[in-house]
Amino acid sequence: MTGRLSGRRVAFLVAPEGVEQVELTRPWKAVQDAEGLPELISFEYGDVQAFNHLDKADVFRADKPVSEASVDDYVGLVLPGGVANPDLLRTDPASVRFVGSFFDADKPVAAICHAPWTLAEAGVIRGRRLTSYPSLQTDLRNAGAEWVDEEVVIDGRLVTSRNPDDLPAFCEKMVEQLAQQADQGHTAPA
Known part of the structure; x- marks a missing residue:
């Protein structure tokens, strides 16, 4: 993987149940490997x-x-998928605010599978190009996004992918975005 995170912290936001394990553990390991x-x-x-x-x-x-x-404590945010995970996150006001704060701070956000549901709830995808699990495309278009069926999509600091099959590309681009943020000196090492 390109880029090194040099001890920088990365937030992984999940609901108490419903996160797709591989969409949590593979990006987690990619962050550790970096x-x-x-x-x-x-x-x-x-x-x-x-x-x-x-x-x-x-x-x-x-x-x-x-x-x-x-x-302020993190160089970026990762939103794993699973159907229940983002559905629960988008009903939690503190989680929705936390997601929005990364966009306000112009920090990287990586979302895979069903995770863009939370992005839609946070009101941060209007005018953005992104992908997700195909069943979300109507919801995301209705929220103002341009939905595409691609392995990984980068729009500014946002990285999105469709499903676990896309994890190699997703993790690579996620770490690249996080490392660029770290290289800019944002968020001191823990």
Whole structure:
């Protein structure tokens, strides 16, 4: 992977249940491989239930509740998919505000699969070109985005992909965006 994160922290925002495990663990490992520090953020401290499609998978521990997280502490944000995960995130006002704060700060955001639902709720996709799991295309177009069916799409600081098959390209472009942010000196190492 190109770029190094040199100890910079990267936020991973997930709901307490419903995150697609591979869409959490593969980008997490990519951040670690780039010498970054991933941090799991959820509604509150506690367990996060991951899934392999509809089957329960591993349980992860949230590092911080979203109410205590600040965009200033991170070089960027990763939004894993799964159907339930973004559906729950978009109903949580603190999570929606947290997502929007990364766009306000012009920091990288990477969203895969169903995760752009949360972006639509945050009101940050109007006029942007992006991709997602195909079933979201009407919702995203209705929110003002240009939806395309491509492996990975970069629009400014936003990186999007469609599904787990796209993870190699997604992780590569995600780390590139995060490393560019780190190289600009934004967000000191932890």
